[in-house]
Amino acid sequence: MAALLFVLAIPLLGSVVLALTGQRDSAREINVGFSLGTFVATCALTVEVISGGPLFAWNREFYIDPLNVFLVTLTAFVGLTTAIFSRPYMRIERDHGKMTPNRMRLYHSMYQLFSFTMLLALTTNNLGILWVAMEAATLTTVLLVSVYRTPASLEAAWKYFILCGVGIAQALFGTVLLYMAAEKVIGTEGGALLWTNLDAVRGQLDPTIITLAFAFLFIGYATKVGLVPMHNWLPDAHAEGPTPVSAVLSGLLLNVAVYALLRCKVLTDGALHNHLAGQLMIGFGLLSVVVAAFFLSRQKDVKRMFAYSSIEHMGLITFAFGMGGPIANYAGLLHMTVHSLIKSGIFFAVGHATQKAGTQVMEDIRGLIKVSPTVGWGMMLGSLAILGMPPFGVFASEFLILTTAMREQPWATPFLLLSLGVAFASVFSRVQPMVFGETSVKPLRHPPALLPVFVHLGLGLLLGLYIPPYLDAWYRQAARMIGG
Amino acid sequence: MTELVGQLINLLAAILLMLSFAMISQRRILSLIHLFTAQGAALVAATVLVGYATHQPHLYLSAGITLVLKVLLIPLLLHRVINRLDVRWDVETLINIPMTMIIGIALVIFAFNLALPIAKLSVSVVRGTLGIALACVLLSFMMMITRSKAVPQVIGFLSMENGLFFAATSATYGMPMVVELGIALDVLVGILILGVFMFHIREEFDSLDIRHLEKLKED
Numbered sequence: 001m002a003a004l005l006f007v008l009a010i011p012l013l014g015s016v017v018l019a020l021t022g023q024r025d026s027a028r029e030i031n032v033g034f035s036l037g038t039f040v041a042t043c044a045l046t047v048e049v050i051s052g053g054p055l056f057a058w059n060r061e062f063y064i065d066p067l068n069v070f071l072v073t074l075t076a077f078v079g080l081t082t083a084i085f086s087r088p089y090m091r092i093e094r095d096h097g098k099m100t101p102n103r104m105r106l107y108h109s110m111y112q113l114f115s116f117t118m119l120l121a122l123t124t125n126n127l128g129i130l131w132v133a134m135e136a137a138t139l140t141t142v143l144l145v146s147v148y149r150t151p152a153s154l155e156a157a158w159k160y161f162i163l164c165g166v167g168i169a170q171a172l173f174g175t176v177l178l179y180m181a182a183e184k185v186i187g188t189e190g191g192a193l194l195w196t197n198l199d200a201v202r203g204q205l206d207p208t209i210i211t212l213a214f215a216f217l218f219i220g221y222a223t224k225v226g227l228v229p230m231h232n233w234l235p236d237a238h239a240e241g242p243t244p245v246s247a248v249l250s251g252l253l254l255n256v257a258v259y260a261l262l263r264c265k266v267l268t269d270g271a272l273h274n275h276l277a278g279q280l281m282i283g284f285g286l287l288s289v290v291v292a293a294f295f296l297s298r299q300k301d302v303k304r305m306f307a308y309s310s311i312e313h314m315g316l317i318t319f320a321f322g323m324g325g326p327i328a329n330y331a332g333l334l335h336m337t338v339h340s341l342i343k344s345g346i347f348f349a350v351g352h353a354t355q356k357a358g359t360q361v362m363e364d365i366r367g368l369i370k371v372s373p374t375v376g377w378g379m380m381l382g383s384l385a386i387l388g389m390p391p392f393g394v395f396a397s398e399f400l401i402l403t404t405a406m407r408e409q410p411w412a413t414p415f416l417l418l419s420l421g422v423a424f425a426s427v428f429s430r431v432q433p434m435v436f437g438e439t440s441v442k443p444l445r446h447p448p449a450l451l452p453v454f455v456h457l458g459l460g461l462l463l464g465l466y467i468p469p470y471l472d473a474w475y476r477q478a479a480r481m482i483g484g
Numbered sequence: 485m486t487e488l489v490g491q492l493i494n495l496l497a498a499i500l501l502m503l504s505f506a507m508i509s510q511r512r513i514l515s516l517i518h519l520f521t522a523q524g525a526a527l528v529a530a531t532v533l534v535g536y537a538t539h540q541p542h543l544y545l546s547a548g549i550t551l552v553l554k555v556l557l558i559p560l561l562l563h564r565v566i567n568r569l570d571v572r573w574d575v576e577t578l579i580n581i582p583m584t585m586i587i588g589i590a591l592v593i594f595a596f597n598l599a600l601p602i603a604k605l606s607v608s609v610v611r612g613t614l615g616i617a618l619a620c621v622l623l624s625f626m627m628m629i630t631r632s633k634a635v636p637q638v639i640g641f642l643s644m645e646n647g648l649f650f651a652a653t654s655a656t657y658g659m660p661m662v663v664e665l666g667i668a669l670d671v672l673v674g675i676l677i678l679g680v681f682m683f684h685i686r687e688e689f690d691s692l693d694i695r696h697l698e699k700l701k702e703d
Binding site (some may be wrong): 128131135139149150154155157159161162165166175177184191193208212 | 598601602605618621625628634637641644645648651652655656657659660662663666667669670673674677678681684685688689697
């Protein structure tokens with residue numbers, strides 16, 4: 001209980017402190033400090049849940065189970081490494097004149113507030129609060145995306161706000177309908193929006209209402225996941241914001257949106273006794289994989305390219321959960337973890353590469369390995385990892401997803417294989433000349449933080465070779481819970 | 485007595501729908517803000533009446549929040565924004581007005597059909613109004629699509645929030661208090677951010693026309 005309090009209070013306090021002191025040079029260290037505090041608190045929470053089982057807090061308003069506890073830890077971990085990466089990154093941006101003291105303050109304060117909204121969305125048991133936290137996450141990231149105040153970043157932020165605002169409004173309508181169905185069973189007094197209560201009575205929820213509710217919830221949260229055709233905001237927001245923001249958008253926000261979708265899917269499956277939710281997720285997931293893979297081949301901007309790669313992987317994850325069953329769910333959870341680690345690691349490397357080259361256009365970035373071998377290798381290995389090369393973790397999860405698909409949805413397998421092939425060809429052929437070849441880039445004025453890149457890639461590699469037993473047990477439990 | 489209150493709520497629901505139609509056909513930004521304020525007021529009245537008819541005191545609080553936020557604070561902010569930016573006119577819509585009205589009618593029919601089987605299951609006294617609430621949401625959605633200027637898009641967004649609040653009232657007597665407070669906070673912060681954004685957009689593009697915001701396209 002105390003650990004949960006700290007998990008939520010530290011980032012909230014951090015955003016207040018940094019709102020007051022964020023313009024100072026020491027703010028970058030304070031930011032890391034608060035993120036470290038949050039991570040330590042989540043570790044304590046994890047230990048508590050491992051030893052004591054699922055945990056309720058404060059009138060059952062908060063609920064920690066195997067499904068969200070690993071996402072909480074992952075969120076805090078990526079939050080910490082991104083804060084470490086953003087320390088030298090933001091220093092260089094300031095020297096380039098892109099960040100004024102006021103923008104620095106906004107950036108740091110919103111970074112902590114964003115962490116808070118993510119953790120609130122993950123730990124709350126109340127589906128209404130989940131919605132509120134997702135909307136608040138949109139608001140904070142809108143400010144983060146627009147922090148440079150360039151025309152392009154304003155455009156990206158406006159588009160992001162309007163699209164996600166509209167999308168998430170649909171999810172609110174879905175939540176209202178869900179509440180209406182629950183109220184008939186539980187009554188107004190008994191906390192009819194608490195997920196655990198809903199889960200307990202899910203067999204009695206009215207199927208007509210739940211069908212419509214899930215349709216709205218799906219459109220709403222899928223917009224945030226970035227599934228095609230609601231994906232338009234995602235590449236712009238990734239490309240025009242600061243790179244640490246791209247890293248947390250891909251690494252954290254998309255995961256939390258998938259988590260929201262999963263919670264709704266469990267209730268829907270229980271109420272409907274059919275595969276409507278799963279079929280929707282399979283359809284939109286597959287569409288996202290295919291469309292994103294073909295868009296990948298047309299990109300010129302390096303951050304846009306990796307943003308499309310995120311859409312592709314989110315599609316793959318949604319597809320896996322759509323199939324359901326212990327193996328596909330396990331693969332989906334594993335894929336969420338490794339994608340989050342490796343994609344944010346790639347963005348760290350890309351961030352420093354674009355700073356060196358002074359551009360995000362891939363044709364103008366050449367020969368990274370000559371100037372800075374670590375950035376070059378980070379990007380090369382990261383790209384190979386995200387494309388699903390063994391022995392990285394993405395290979396393991398993609399292998400599981402593909403083999404399950406061959407058995408359960410054989411018609412989808414050719415599309416998946418073709419898309420993964422196209423994605424490989426497009427990304428590899430662009431990353432290779434950026435890393436090798438004649439150099440055109442300049443060294444940086446401050447040493448870049450490359451530790452996070454290799455920590456993330458190392459963990460991605462580790463998960464491909466060996467999954468620690470307690471993590472394995474979590475995944476299994478969570479996969480059983482999601483069912484399908 | 486309850487009969488009368490029920491009729492009054494239905495009347496207010498009809499007014500809400502009518503105001504939504506008025507908004508999609510309105511070209512002047514200033515009138516649009518007035519219509520939005522009126523819609524907020526109708527929503528407050530409907531919420532109070534539902535609270536009275538069903539003895540749900542928390543609906544009075546919810547109505548109070550809507551009154552402060554949607555009838556007083558946000559219209560005031562919008563007035564200040566358009567005065568400072570000097571944009572009272574919005575001459576263009578992307579589709580002409582008669583066409584939007586016809587699409588709007590189709591949307592209302594669609595919403596009613598969608599809500600019909602659900603509304604039958606509602607325990608609320610005002611279950612017939614769920615279709616109207618959904619229609620308001622869809623009409624605001626369309627307004628956001630057909631307008632090319634920033635301010636009408638924002639008003640469309642807020643009007644959609646009105647529709648959602650009305651849906652919550654008519655389907656379930658309102659959401660739990662903590663959720664409603666959270667939603668209100670999000671709306672308030674959202675509108676503040678959008679207000680600031682409009683100034684930045686104006687500064688960068690010399691216009692509030694969203695069609696300038698189309699540089700980020702796929703090649």
